[in-house]
Amino acid sequence: MANPKYSDDVKTRVVQCLACFDPPSVVVKSIKADFGIDISAQAVETYDPNKVAGKRLSKRFRELFEATRKAFLEDTATIAISHRAVRLRALQRMAEKAETQGNMVLAASLMEQAAKEVGDSFTNRRALVGADGGPVEVRTLADFYGNIKPGAS
Known part of the structure; x- marks a missing residue:
């Protein structure tokens, strides 16, 4: 053929x-x-x-x-979903609908995704300087718990 x-x-x-x-x-x-x-x-x-x-x-x-x-x-500018505001609006609509339908697990998941979106979890941006242009503060578990001896209460 x-x-x-x-x-x-x-x-x-x-x-x-x-x-x-x-x-x-x-x-x-x-x-x-x-x-x-x-x-x-x-x-x-x-x-x-x-x-x-x-x-x-x-x-x-x-x-x-x-x-x-x-x-x-x-030219990713013409692709709506490439913009954070568009993604957040869509997540907002989905979360509201999930909550209205009583699907709290999905609503919570969508809220977590929105929080990650706002917090730059989906980017490769990293802070290279700390507050007021100073060094980035690095904290360890010892900073939180002090000098606790193993087995001590």
């Missing part, structure tokens, strides 16, 4: 989706929804120059793939 011919619009969309790291299964659904065309995951892979199946991709689509990938990786 011969490979069906796809319009340039379909090919362009496939290449752009793949460049944005969409898996072939997602691309198949997207093409079906937007163009009403059935395309197989194997056919989709022929538009990814990083796959063996895409080694014969035309220069035009190879350049489109590279440009789209570069723009995608450089």
